Amino acid sequence: MREQKKQATREALSAAALRLALERGPDNVRVDDIAEAAGVSTRTYNNYFSSREQAIVAAVTGERETRVAAAMADRPDGVGLATAVIEAIVDQYTAPGEPGRDALLLITTRPALREAYVDTIGAIEHPLTDAIAGHLGDTDPHTARVLAASVAAAVRVALERWLRTTATSVTAGGLVVPSGSFPDLLRTTLAPLAPALDAAEQQAHRRRHP
Amino acid sequence: MREQKKQATREALSAAALRLALERGPDNVRVDDIAEAAGVSTRTYNNYFSSREQAIVAAVTGERETRVAAAMADRPDGVGLATAVIEAIVDQYTAPGEPGRDALLLITTRPALREAYVDTIGAIEHPLTDAIAGHLGDTDPHTARVLAASVAAAVRVALERWLRTTATSVTAGGLVVPSGSFPDLLRTTLAPLAPALDAAEQQAHRRRHP
DNA sequence: ACAGAAAAGTGCGCGCCCGCAAATTTGCGC
């Protein structure tokens, strides 16, 4: 029950942060406002988030770790590791849909928020490590960790590229007009890592059937 | 000449930061002290570094980008890409030697400094990207970028592991007693990425000789 | 139900970060 309340507070804080940022623009939101809107003290706010940007993007990226873990768990063991990983990640960026469209627009527009958003990608490393380790048979968790970190790095590269190209293509209509879908970009970006994932998988297989 | 003076100021600042941190311990160094020691205003200090930690670790990691670029340039084209990259990186962590031994001890001891130190690894991405792109023939800079980012991520993983294991093995004598050499750990950690580097190299080769 | 422990929230205070605009220094053409 403690845990529940904690998550509730955290969510209230990031929700308030996002709402206020959308209403007045991020630069016109004081930390005090966010804390007050969530009904906690400023100090408590800082116990949850160490920057305004973090609080705002958390409203969008909150349960990504869970979602990644679920997406990996959904892939049956039959499919190759590389495909499983790549498609699990692509899933993350196809589902979001409507609710946070203007939120994403806000984030991708302001440099400070963009940076904070990109930084959140690191959060997928842990679930990815576990999932990959599972596929590899837990024989070498070290390899799983390296591969997960590499995948996260590649996703970051894809995001940066996408943000850079779309930064100039945000039209007056207020809608993002990406030059190509982000899922495609993700697949292209992750492709160079497939050989590494395949090799690890094969080696694990070899180790299981010597 | 402007550029010279700027670099001089930067170096003076990080040198002062490191010296003071070593003398009094990092927590007893005010930003004002660093600025004063370097003969500039506090505000100028903040134009160069956005945190005390950054200034301190910069004294050790300053020209890493240059060194990585040089190490990659030294490898002849004959050697495989994977080997070239791995050995170029290993070079970075075998050469340092004496001058900053106590500095490194300080950095690896304090959590805040450790984090800042680990964060500096991202700086190798750019030179690595260029070098890899060179080896791949500039046909697909995107792939080079992804591979460089992955390598950097792997190095970060190696560092984190090394820091974690050595954190508990710092003895009363004040000397680090790593459980195995860091270069070996680096090679092991980077190994899973070799297939990806090889595959990219082969593909580039195929593209050059269709 | 109650006492004590453990954890979350809070007020205070210090120092740091950084935008802004004015002052100073540097670079360049004459």
Added chain:
DNA sequence: GCGCAAATTTGCGGGCGCGCACTTTTCTGT
């Protein structure tokens, strides 16, 4: 050398981040 433009430095002011000690809330065992 001189003066102008560009770049760098600086002081100021506001807001933020966080350690610390303390209060309040929640959990646990009896």
